[in-house]
Amino acid sequence: MKQEYKENLRRFQSVFGLLFFIIVISLLSDRFLTGSNIFNVLRQTSVNAIIAAGMTFVILTGGIDLSVGSTFAFSGAIGAYLIGSGQPFMVAVVGALTIGLLIGMANGFIIAHWHLQPFIVTLATMTIFRGATLVFTDGKPIGTGFEGSAALFAKIGGGYTFGIPNPILIMIVLFGLAYYILKHMSMGRYIYATGGNQEATKLSGVSIKKVKVFAYGISGLFAAISGMIITSRLSSAQPTAGTGYELDAIAAVVLGGTSLAGGVGSILGTVIGALIIGILNNALNLLDVSSYYQQLAKGLVILIAVLLDRKEK
Amino acid sequence: MNNPILKMENISKTFPGVKALDGVHLNVYEGRVMALLGENGAGKSTLMKILSGVYERSEGDVSYMGQPVNFKNVKDSQDVGIAIIHQELNLVDELSIAENIFLGREPKKRLGAIDRKKMVADAKDLLESLNIEEDPNKSMKKLSIGRKQMVEIAKALSLDAKLIIMDEPTDALTDKETESLFTVIRTLIDQGKSIVYISHRLKEIFEICDDVTILRDGRFVAEKQVFDIDENTLIEMMVGRKLEEQYPYMMDNQGELLLEVEGLGNDHVHDIDFKLYAGEIVGVSGLMGAGRTELAKTLYGTYPIKRGVMKLVGNRILPKSEAAVIKAGLTYVSEDRKKDGLVLSMSVKENISLSAMNRITRHHVIRKNEELGLIRDFIRQLSIKTPTEAQKVKNLSGGNQQKVSIAKSLMTRPKVLVLDEPTRGVDVGAKKEIYDLMNQFKKGGMGIIMISSEIPELLGMCDRILVMHEGTIQGELTRTEATQENIMRYAVGLEGGKS
Ligand SMILES: Nc1ncnc2c1ncn2[C@@H]1O[C@H](COP(=O)(O)OP(=O)(O)OP(=O)(O)O)[C@@H](O)[C@H]1O
Numbered sequence: 089m090k091q092e093y094k095e096n097l098r099r100f101q102s103v104f105g106l107l108f109f110i111i112v113i114s115l116l117s118d119r120f121l122t123g124s125n126i127f128n129v130l131r132q133t134s135v136n137a138i139i140a141a142g143m144t145f146v147i148l149t150g151g152i153d154l155s156v157g158s159t160f161a162f163s164g165a166i167g168a169y170l171i172g173s174g175q176p177f178m179v180a181v182v183g184a185l186t187i188g189l190l191i192g193m194a195n196g197f198i199i200a201h202w203h204l205q206p207f208i209v210t211l212a213t214m215t216i217f218r219g220a221t222l223v224f225t226d227g228k229p230i231g232t233g234f235e236g237s238a239a240l241f242a243k244i245g246g247g248y249t250f251g252i253p254n255p256i257l258i259m260i261v262l263f264g265l266a267y268y269i270l271k272h273m274s275m276g277r278y279i280y281a282t283g284g285n286q287e288a289t290k291l292s293g294v295s296i297k298k299v300k301v302f303a304y305g306i307s308g309l310f311a312a313i314s315g316m317i318i319t320s321r322l323s324s325a326q327p328t329a330g331t332g333y334e335l336d337a338i339a340a341v342v343l344g345g346t347s348l349a350g351g352v353g354s355i356l357g358t359v360i361g362a363l364i365i366g367i368l369n370n371a372l373n374l375l376d377v378s379s380y381y382q383q384l385a386k387g388l389v390i391l392i393a394v395l396l397d398r399k400e401k
Numbered sequence: 402m403n404n405p406i407l408k409m410e411n412i413s414k415t416f417p418g419v420k421a422l423d424g425v426h427l428n429v430y431e432g433r434v435m436a437l438l439g440e441n442g443a444g445k446s447t448l449m450k451i452l453s454g455v456y457e458r459s460e461g462d463v464s465y466m467g468q469p470v471n472f473k474n475v476k477d478s479q480d481v482g483i484a485i486i487h488q489e490l491n492l493v494d495e496l497s498i499a500e501n502i503f504l505g506r507e508p509k510k511r512l513g514a515i516d517r518k519k520m521v522a523d524a525k526d527l528l529e530s531l532n533i534e535e536d537p538n539k540s541m542k543k544l545s546i547g548r549k550q551m552v553e554i555a556k557a558l559s560l561d562a563k564l565i566i567m568d569e570p571t572d573a574l575t576d577k578e579t580e581s582l583f584t585v586i587r588t589l590i591d592q593g594k595s596i597v598y599i600s601h602r603l604k605e606i607f608e609i610c611d612d613v614t615i616l617r618d619g620r621f622v623a624e625k626q627v628f629d630i631d632e633n634t635l636i637e638m639m640v641g642r643k644l645e646e647q648y649p650y651m652m653d654n655q656g657e658l659l660l661e662v663e664g665l666g667n668d669h670v671h672d673i674d675f676k677l678y679a680g681e682i683v684g685v686s687g688l689m690g691a692g693r694t695e696l697a698k699t700l701y702g703t704y705p706i707k708r709g710v711m712k713l714v715g716n717r718i719l720p721k722s723e724a725a726v727i728k729a730g731l732t733y734v735s736e737d738r739k740k741d742g743l744v745l746s747m748s749v750k751e752n753i754s755l756s757a758m759n760r761i762t763r764h765h766v767i768r769k770n771e772e773l774g775l776i777r778d779f780i781r782q783l784s785i786k787t788p789t790e791a792q793k794v795k796n797l798s799g800g801n802q803q804k805v806s807i808a809k810s811l812m813t814r815p816k817v818l819v820l821d822e823p824t825r826g827v828d829v830g831a832k833k834e835i836y837d838l839m840n841q842f843k844k845g846g847m848g849i850i851m852i853s854s855e856i857p858e859l860l861g862m863c864d865r866i867l868v869m870h871e872g873t874i875q876g877e878l879t880r881t882e883a884t885q886e887n888i889m890r891y892a893v894g895l896e897g898g899k900s
């Protein structure tokens with residue numbers, strides 16, 4: 089009982105941290121807590137948050153996925169190409185998301201089947217799919233055009249439903265889904281168990297391969313969804329889109345208290361982690377801090393947050 | 402008797418939700434071995450962790466060689482000459498034996514580089530004093546769990562401490578290794594050193610200890626001298642009641658044929674033939690390295706079968722994965738619960754469910770109420786001592802971790818249950834409970850294979866005993882035939898075998 093209470097307290101600590109952070113920023117800038125800016129922050133956050141949600145699955149198994157930025161770009165390019173060449177909306181979206189899912193599943197399969205280091209495998213696929221994107225786009229942006237299904241496609245990132253920007257809704261739905269899988273489904277248990285003790289999990293009759301293909305598959309899928317949002321918003325896919333996004337996603341997961349060693353952590357933590365990074369970016373923009381200093385500040389905040397969250401003995 | 406060199410008084414320790422120790426006393430005398438006894442979860446390991454500075458006490462005083470002390474960490478206690486051999490091994494699998502022994506205290510050359518030659522030579526001396534023939538350069542992960550335990554002991558000895566704490570050191574040792582350890586203990590005592598000795602094997606207490614302190618449920622029960630006390634009184638003080646017959650063997654009619662293997666073989670075992678019927682317990686004996694665990698893991702699908710036939714409940718199966726074997730009705734409880742059995746970072750509930758999620762899910766969704774009901778039944782049935790089912794397994798005492806491991810395999814509703822050292826680290830009372838449970842399963846039509854290094858336990862509980870030697874079954878003895886002596890004769894290969 090008390091232990092749970094303590095764990096909840098820790099979770100609240102990061103929520104309080106987040107609130108404190110919000111109050112300070114709103115004192116520094118009166119543009120921060122305005123309705124349009126809140127939507128703005130959440131919309132900007134959604135791109136990283138969705139990737140981070142997928143990344144949470146992978147990190148919980150004790151792995152890491154460096155390929156998400158490239159998956160993001162590659163599936164974005166495929167989506168833009170399909171829309172631009174006049175394919176129906178569903179064909180383009182499902183096609184692009186399937187590509188993301190398959191890249192992720194391939195990562196998981198290679199890692200589990202040949203017992204390889206996730207870092208190395210996804211470093212390789214990250215490079216491969218960045219290259220594939222450059223080859224496919226010939227290094228130039230691919231526009232979706234404005235004809236036919238492009239109008240509908242533009243709504244993914246730019247439209248509203250019930251007055252709320254679609255990317256925010258997509259983010260909420262995906263976090264709900266991730267929460268449900270991790271908390272209420274057997275696969276969720278297996279993911280935590282694999283990260284906690286892979287050998288014991290295998291000896292319990294759990295297929296580690298299935299678990300990893302699933303976790304990396306989700307990571308790839310979520311990266312592709314995020315890629316759709318940006319491609320839709322810009323009505324084009326940039327060949328260098330998503331460069332470095334894997335690091336922001338990993339930062340959000342770790343800020344949310346998930347252990348890089350696997351087995352311990354939560355999707356709710358990742359929500360908070362992504363919000364902290366998103367709000368920080370927004371605040372630095374509002375305060376007119378130059379982008380060079382932004383990097384510096386972001387790194388420092390991550391370091392401080394992780395130090396504060398250090399587990400007491 | 403002279404004054405104690407260590408005096409712990411009124412020690413209390415509270416963990417979230419658990420009062421692990423409540424006003425406990427412990428005295429250790431110079432040149433004597435103090436046994437620390439109590440059931441699983443009585444607080445023995447916790448008391449020793451307080452002494453060595455792993456945990457901070459909530460209340461109480463400790464004085465060592467007449468001085469009040471308060472160790473903040475393990476280094477503090479090491480500096481004044483206290484060494485501890487933890488119940489849970491703390492070794493680095495990736496390093497060699499010698500590197501493990503001297504981890505953090507490597508002998509250095511003048512310029513600060515590690516003096517490997519000296520380190521290996523010193524390690525060799527230590528191993529020799531323990532009668533172990535292993536190359537100090539050998540990687541830790543190649544060692545059996547018993548050997549790892551010996552390395553842990555060597556590491557503690559290398560500290561040249563005045564007071565050595567041994568928390569269930571013989572848990573995973575062979576009889577021979579245990580004998581070597583006792584020789585070392587006697588030498589240490591002759592040198593005037595003191596030892597705290599924790600074990601659930603009462604025989605050892607009478608063999609090697611001078612004094613005994615008994616704990617029950619975190620409270621102090623008594624301090625006695627060993628010559629003053631007999632086994633039954635000891636058990637009564639530990640458990641708080643009299644225990645009837647230690648091995649409750651139960652005769653049962655042989656039921657249907659459950660498991661049949663013929664000519665089974667792979668890289669680990671060869672030419673394995675035996676049958677297992679419903680309603681019987683078949684023991685597997687043998688020396689360390691005879692291939693007992695390997696046989697279990699072969700049946701369980703962990704090691705692929707290369708030759709021979711395995712039939713489970715009449716169906717021929719070629720195990721490709723543990724999942725397939727579990728589904729076919731056989732399950733395995735590992736001897737190494739920390740490495741192969743449990744996910745320590747998960748809760749009691751999540752561990753017990755792990756092998757049998759299909760029982761508590763519909764369309765892959767967990768039905769939480771149903772799960773909770775089942776888990777609580779297991780906690781009750783096996784009397785697992787935990788504040789709630791949500792407690793992390795790493796916070797349980799060793800014996801209770803073992804029970805979680807057993808509950809986990811029962812959750813799969815097996816027809817054939819393979820238990821590998823099921824009573825390792827389990828207290829006398831709980832041992833009896835496990836035996837009673839085995840009888841209950843036996844009556845329910847299960848077939849049980851029990852691997853054990855404790856021959857009395859096999860003699861006490863089994864209908865038949867298979868004796869292994871060099872990867873194969875050297876002989877089979879019925880309950881009436883089997884004796885300690887003839888089991889040993891088969892185990893060392895003096896008798897039996899295939900011509
Ligand atoms: N870190 C911890 N957090 C919470 N509870 C703990 C922790 N360590 C031990 N406990 C609890 O304290 C009690 C005493 O545990 P301890 O490990 O000292 O038992 P023990 O006598 O060594 O048992 P065993 O013979 O099974 O090893 C148990 O109920 C255990 O669950």
Ligand SMILES: [Mg+2]
Binds near residue numbers: 445798799
């Ligand atoms: Mg203990």
